[in-house]
Amino acid sequence: MKTLSKLYTALIFIFLYAPIAILVLFSFNASNSTGVFTGFSLQWYKELMRDSATLEALKNTLILAVLSSLIATVIGTMAAVGIDRMKNRYVKGALISTTNIPMMNPDIVTGISMMLLFVFVGTTLGLDNNLSFVTLLIAHVTFNLPYVILSVLPKIRQLDAQLPEAAMDLGCTPMKAFFKVELPAIMPGVITGMIMAFTLSLDDFIISYFTIGSGFETLPIRIYSMTKKRVTPDMYALSTLIFIAILLLLILSNVTSARAEKKMKKK
């Protein structure tokens, strides 16, 4: 039974990581073939450094992901705090479900409805560019928000409601009490939300596809547009680098939470 369960675990891991392993392998391929491995070389990494359009797309994607996750984190944390303090149980419940809807909504519906809204507003206001970086950013913030709220809200619930009251007793203004006491306590939730928003925004294709304007291109859209001819292997190199970066980020965040737990236990 034990060997069986081990085998099962191994199989699951193979299924999860075989595609990534193949991707990493082919990023070191000497030829531009995606089917035949002809030899080891680093040429696609070199190629990637020279591919200005791809680097531009990467830069756009990163700017978009960082900006949208920061904005979503700020708004989402404020919203979570506000929702938590609501007195009316029914309104509160309704509000939580409403914020969750964009998360359950299929991306394609969100994307199309956002596009319609932006085009409608743009034409009503008579703007030159109906869709632009700003519309893309708004769209990304919108779909990031529920994830931030979802990860912050439980942290606030865990928080002892008397803590900020105690702080205010000791002379804090409500503002100060929030920043000095409440915010540090819910910080792990805020960070989780931010990281989640960041990764979601990084790999979003469908919503970006509908709301992106002229003259701006994110990485997923660039890769998709290569599919008439072929996805060039420098994309594998790039994906490998992104995978490693995400892996490091994950390890870092796990280490942080493990350390925090240890500290808690010591206390």
Add this chain to the structure above:
Amino acid sequence: MKRILSAFTACFLLIFELLLLASCDSEQETKKQQVKGTINVYNWGEYISDGSEGSFDVNAAFTEATGIKVNYTTYASNEDMYAKLKSGATGYDVIIPSDYMIKRLLDEGMLEKLDFENIPNYKYISEDFHNPYYDPTNEYTVPYTYGMVGIIYNTSRVDEEDTGSWDLMWNEKYKGDILQYNNSRDAFGTAMYRLGISVNTENEEEWRMALDSLAEQKELVQSYVMDEIFNKMESGEAAIASYYAGDYLVMSENNEDLAFYYPEEGTNIFIDAMCIPKGSKNKSLAEEYINFMLSAEAAIANAEYICYASPNTLVRESEEYIEYMGEDWLELLYPENMDFAKEYDKNCYKSLPSETLALVNSLWEELKIDSTLGVGIYLSCIGIISLLVVWAVYTIIIKKKRSKYY
């Protein structure tokens, strides 16, 4: 804990800062060159020489020569591009669709007339490409590339005597080794050329004949694919596929066993051309860009990078290009003894009326959806869902009963 968190945030902000700095830098750089303006170019993916693998970076060279910044974005199909334009996305200055899509855009009044005074290099375009059907008065478009579809096969697995016509793709000997397009127009096209039906017919009967032929081919087909063709043909996973001649050249570099021919019944010819969509704010700059694309340096670099045939006489006469491509490749891309205008008119895809398009789409669905499997899937889904519902109701009843006792 706090330290680590702040380190985290610092990292985040640092990335952001660096990005901002980077973008500032590039802006300053272009400022130095006196920015004349910015144009938005919307082209197929991988359809321009972009400086990779030591090639010539056309967009960068254009910016250097003229001081016009290029925002270059890409799409995967004509239909994607059309949807984007139709959705109200404005601001594109140059687009490069295929012939039938140009016709559609033109019919819907979505293209701007070009001012050929700003495009003096048009004189290098070969006579064959003047006044094509999609732009009979030659006022809206400048051809970019053209090409023909043919059949690629693996010489180590396909007998030479079976080649020559579209029948190879219907040959039962090669069951499971054949790839077909995952795109209705191209897939129907292969059947219609084989049957000798016009690919632009509006006759429902003829489309149904093509469907029957595709249905008959279905059990021989390994899979319906687009860009995976490269992968599957190079690795030898499949042995027969039809695709563009230029792309065959790229594949043959990775697998020497591959060979190519144009089917004798006739085959698709396409032209992709540059045009300016309505609503462009920088029309004269866009025309400057189009003119630049026709200059010897850019046109040759593009022709060598994309590997499709070029309508530009400067390219055809360039010794560098002839040497780079080699005689075999040139022969393949530019077949001799071909009355181009006549062949093109006979075999190109034209814009179909909307009823025919709808018919083609529904026939395509019919082909792709296996009816027996479809019913099975629905039935099993319904089965699973009803089991879940029964289970849920059962647990609710049990719980209620129990709560009565306690």
